[in-house]
Amino acid sequence: MHSIRSALLQAQAQLNSSPRLETVDARFESQLLLQHLLNAGRAWLIAHENDSLEDGMQARFEALVNRRVNGEPIAYILGSREFYGLNLTVTPATLIPRPDTEILVDTALAKILAGQHTQILDLGTGTGAIALAIAQQRPQAQVTGVDASRPALDVAISNSRQLHLANVHFTLSDWFNDLGNARFDVIVSNPPYIEETDAHLQQGDLRFEPLSALASGADGLDDIRRIIDGCLIHLKPQGWLMFEHGYNQAETVRELMAQTGLVNIETVRDFGGNDRVTIGKNPLIVSTHWD
Numbered sequence: 001m002h003s004i005r006s007a008l009l010q011a012q013a014q015l016n017s018s019p020r021l022e023t024v025d026a027r028f029e030s031q032l033l034l035q036h037l038l039n040a041g042r043a044w045l046i047a048h049e050n051d052s053l054e055d056g057m058q059a060r061f062e063a064l065v066n067r068r069v070n071g072e073p074i075a076y077i078l079g080s081r082e083f084y085g086l087n088l089t090v091t092p093a094t095l096i097p098r099p100d101t102e103i104l105v106d107t108a109l110a111k112i113l114a115g116q117h118t119q120i121l122d123l124g125t126g127t128g129a130i131a132l133a134i135a136q137q138r139p140q141a142q143v144t145g146v147d148a149s150r151p152a153l154d155v156a157i158s159n160s161r162q163l164h165l166a167n168v169h170f171t172l173s174d175w176f177n178d179l180g181n182a183r184f185d186v187i188v189s190n191p192p193y194i195e196e197t198d199a200h201l202q203q204g205d206l207r208f209e210p211l212s213a214l215a216s217g218a219d220g221l222d223d224i225r226r227i228i229d230g231c232l233i234h235l236k237p238q239g240w241l242m243f244e245h246g247y248n249q250a251e252t253v254r255e256l257m258a259q260t261g262l263v264n265i266e267t268v269r270d271f272g273g274n275d276r277v278t279i280g281k282n283p284l285i286v287s288t289h290w291d
């Protein structure tokens with residue numbers, strides 16, 4: 001029979017020697033996997049490291065460790081990931097929320113005045129991360145999250161129920177296609193933006209994530225072009241479009257936004273100092289349509 005300590009040490013050694021994992025915090029991840037299995041916190045685990053782990057539990061732990069050794073993302077094994085202080089369910093049908101995407105949430109919140117009844121749209125919502133974070137921070141806002149993937153949308157809906165957020169709803173739509181002529185004060189998105197031949201798609205967590213959430217044509221900009229092309233029909237006067245993009249796409253994105261007629265275009269950097277989010281505003285003061 002193993003002690004918790006020896007089970008963790010063995011797992012740590014296996015993770016460290018896995019050729020499928022380039023960088024891994026083996027000690028931390030071993031603890032996370034065992035905490036998940038035992039439904040225990042980190043403090044409990046450390047306080048009980050001399051306790052013995054029954055054989056059945058040891059076998060189940062080894063199975064989880066093996067999945068990680070084979071490169072499966074820790075978020076898919078645990079079935080959850082924290083984003084903007086929210087604990088979200090994630091499945092292989094969804095992209096795993098990244099810390100850098102919290103910058104998009106901050107950028108959106110800066111344009112969504114608290115206490116106002118604004119309409120917000122999140123395109124390609126996946127787990128619902130961005131939509132849910134905004135809905136929680138701005139209870140007066142009405143947030144719509146759309147995705148073209150039914151399985152992803154089901155994850156977003158289940159997350160909104162778990163978080164008891166009533167000011168957000170999710171609906172199936174391929175970008176703007178199924179939104180009729182609805183208009184929004186702020187449109188946000190973390191679209192796929194990786195070049196389809198980029199070697200990173202064959203590395204790390206990306207190998208296991210949905211390709212449709214990551215790659216977007218030869219230059220990575222196919223979906224970004226669709227979003228920019230459709231945005232003016234769906235932005236209220238003075239409304240903002242903002243989305244995440246690749247570190248080397250900011251200049252092209254700014255040009256595309258300017259060509260479409262957006263103004264006050266700016267790029268925001270991520271935690272690593274890379275260009276990551278670009279924003280632009282609908283210059284109209286009053287709507288030219290009756291809506």
Ligand code: GLN
Nearest residue numbers: 190191192193194213214
């Ligand atoms: N930033 C992510 C990555 O490079 C990609 C996310 C996306 O395509 N929207 O891992």
